[in-house]
Amino acid sequence: MRKSIIWICAIGILFIPLIWIKLTPYLVLTTAGLAFGMFLFMVASGMTIIFGLMDILNLAHGALFAIGAYLGGYQILNLLNTLGWVETGSVGLSTISLLLAITMGAGGGAMVGLLLERVILRRVYGDHLKQIMITIGVLYVITELIKILWRPTAEPVLVPLAFQGSFDIFDVIVGKFRVVAIVIGLVLFVGMQLVLRKTRLGLIIRAGVENREMVQVAGYNISRIFTAVFTAGAALAGIGGTMWCIFQQQVTPEIGLDNQIFALIVVIIGGMGSVTGSFLGAIIVGLSFNYVAFLWPKLALGINILIMATILLIRPRGLMGRE
């Protein structure tokens, strides 16, 4: 009973912006906000699992996002464009090039994440202060490396032809790529839930979030699971980066830090360690950011901090955080 009231209230809040925004722009903003939320979810879900399982606050997650953007979004699409697949291809070629870009972004993120976990983070397990300092240092170094390898300025990113433009449904203009983003985000969310709930690995991960020592006692090599989870989280961040830069049609080296802050807000709102929480948090942040950016552009980032503060006041551990 109480739960259903909460849900009704939550859905009711969604319609509050209709007081200021007309229906058509409201629907446009909602799809944009949902798409933005999906990108945030891709980054935040990795962070939240890594925190829940390994007790590591990984501020370098934004760097993995940036690597995904540069490697997958920028480099691969430019490369494929020389074959004529991206800006002038058929629907099939567009899809293939998008999938290739995503694979490459995920692969790049995973590789760097693997190295990061094996070489650096392994030495600072159990020391929050050092972890935070080292990961922000890594974020900084990777941002600078990106400026060396590519350029320190903003670069345009190509959009595959089939995903350019928008659908027009009863005057509601929905960007095609937004739909793609929402679909991919939902697929990832459902996939993660399935892996976490239905497979043996998911069982171990959920058990590890509850109690690491007991998983070890049960005979599982927790260090190998840590590496696997960290790499998976890094790959998710890479996918997020690839999608994000195609959505924005440009990349900047600061992309990592900017999205890191958003992801942090999402993780705090959702509760550390909860995938469902970070999904809800990402949608809240994405939607509110878009509504407020439409109404009062200057307040856009402030509203997220305001929401975060409010939620922390009511539930200090986040929406789905455990006590």
Add this chain to the structure above:
Amino acid sequence: MTTEMTPVQRERFQAQQAFFKRPSFLIQVALVIGLILVPLVPSFRVMDMMAKIMIFSIVVASYDLILGYTGLLSFAHAMFFGIGAYSMALLCYHLGSPQWHHLILATIVALAMSVVLALILAFFSLRTKAIFFAMLSLALADFFHILGRSWRNLTLGEDGVTFSLPGILNVQGQGFSLFGLNISPRTMTYYLVLVVSVALFIFLVRFVGSPVGRVLQAIRDNEQRSTALGFKTFPHQIYSIVFGSSISSMGGILFALWLRYVDPESVLGVFSMVDYLLMVIIGGLGTMYGSIIGAAFFITVQTWLPDLLRGIAANFPDYEIIQRMADRWMAYFGVMFVVVILVFPKGIVGTVQKIIRRRRMASFK
């Protein structure tokens, strides 16, 4: 005389007598005299470097109060620094011709803002876990960075604010001569920075040695035990955060005074936190004097490293990648930062203290 004293008084008296003969006191006096004499060096670059070292020593020492002595990782320290710098710059810029009372007003505004913000930050984040403090301060700092970049009417956006100072600090002014030496407005500003930063540093050292400072270290080392001894964790952490952040905003005011120019990237940027962290770590966590060494090292390298790299890169004009690597000299600081945390976590002063302590233990045996 000593016979009439209680043992405690005698102890104190002897400690006071010994204070002025200690080698560390003599080093401090020599340091201050050296800093006073710096403007005699005819190179502006050296004076600029020394002024920056003094300013950042203060900022880093106040950061060390929060990080090293209290054990809280704040990413908002650069924000407080920026608040100080911007309140100075904006008041002088927007209120027309600069007056002396603008300086005082800027100090009051900066202090008030940083106290209020630090209180808000602490109340929200310290209720749960210390790790929330890091995350919330990062979010808040980024918010202020974006505010500084995008509120163009007030802060002039990315272009930054150039302003002039009142009276004898104004660089357009003539300065005056004293004992046959011409003292330029630059030199006057230098001495102002010197006086204020030495005063703030002594203040910080006294604070760390005070009962409150001792309790802070106890809480950092073992929170449960100090709670059991009856010390309240939350108010003490708030003292530390509020005090450290206000001093950081004072550092920002000095920085604005010295450069007479602020822009969002250099005073509010979130990545400048990495610089502060590097200075604190190199000097050594939980050592006030380490912050001077850390700041001196960092600023010196920052002043000369770009030249050095450019010199190296000039030998390889054909390779574009080497030119780019020479341009991004900040990357090497980042690498150094990661390496120092991994292999050298106690910093310079911390390591030296450890060696001295080990020697003392050995001589006892």
